[in-house]
Amino acid sequence: MANTKSDVFSTLDKINVNGHTEVKEAGGVKLTYLSWAWGWKEVKKVYPDANYEIVKFDGIPYAYDPNTGYMVYTKVTIEGITHEMWLPVMDSNNRAMKAEPYEVKTKYRSFTVAPATMFDINKTIMRCLVKNLAMFGLGLYIYAGEDLPDSGDEVVETTPVKQEKKSTPKSAPKEKAEPKNEDDVVPMCAHCFKPIPAHDNYTPQQVANLTMHNLKKQLCWDCAHDYQEKIKAEKEKKQAEDAQANAPAPEYAIDEQTRLPFPMDEN
Numbered sequence: 001m002a003n004t005k006s007d008v009f010s011t012l013d014k015i016n017v018n019g020h021t022e023v024k025e026a027g028g029v030k031l032t033y034l035s036w037a038w039g040w041k042e043v044k045k046v047y048p049d050a051n052y053e054i055v056k057f058d059g060i061p062y063a064y065d066p067n068t069g070y071m072v073y074t075k076v077t078i079e080g081i082t083h084e085m086w087l088p089v090m091d092s093n094n095r096a097m098k099a100e101p102y103e104v105k106t107k108y109r110s111f112t113v114a115p116a117t118m119f120d121i122n123k124t125i126m127r128c129l130v131k132n133l134a135m136f137g138l139g140l141y142i143y144a145g146e147d148l149p150d151s152g153d154e155v156v157e158t159t160p161v162k163q164e165k166k167s168t169p170k171s172a173p174k175e176k177a178e179p180k181n182e183d184d185v186v187p188m189c190a191h192c193f194k195p196i197p198a199h200d201n202y203t204p205q206q207v208a209n210l211t212m213h214n215l216k217k218q219l220c221w222d223c224a225h226d227y228q229e230k231i232k233a234e235k236e237k238k239q240a241e242d243a244q245a246n247a248p249a250p251e252y253a254i255d256e257q258t259r260l261p262f263p264m265d266e267n
């Protein structure tokens, strides 16, 4: 059978994806997600030779830029046709996640965008693959409305959440560790932007999980140690300042304007 580009598209476009989607509320918008496992199975049923690729950068399955965040890339090839797709790693408000938390101020509210974890990156890769399949027609209609504005919120300002001025090398992920097992996803340190090495009995992923749990950041052991020391020092400094500020508390803090009239003496 002669498969042309339009054959593939019209074949996959006809597949009904209803019942294999999940709707998630994100930042006031309902987003529909198609199951990757299901979608891939449907494609392979029709095109057993179909394959996909998660694009790596020196073995790392994403590109990171401190200003714009994480971006993942995939490629899918069906019947000799390759389409690429890319997707930024975003939080539930559809804001780009970075290695550090940052605050977004809109006209009406402000919120903090949490740093991305490997879980977020992994999830995005799978979504990217699903979207990549949509380029071939599968579930394309799901994305039909996605270019609509997500909410009325216009970003007024984004600021890093208390960035410490430390000698954190700002280098992009260039010189990376050995590409490991193809399926291995290497956790990255949010401070030095290097792959997290194993430490003692901990695997890199365990170090990442541990630091994320304890410090709310995914860090390598050395950066975690430095960061912990820094937090401790800041805490002590703050305690000292608070102690000073709390010293002479006035007993009555009501000013003249808000003071109730003194009750009149009866008799």
Ligand SMILES: [Zn+2]
Pocket (backbone or CB within 6 Å): 189, 190, 191, 192, 193, 194, 219, 220, 221, 222, 223, 224
């Ligand atoms: Zn580090």
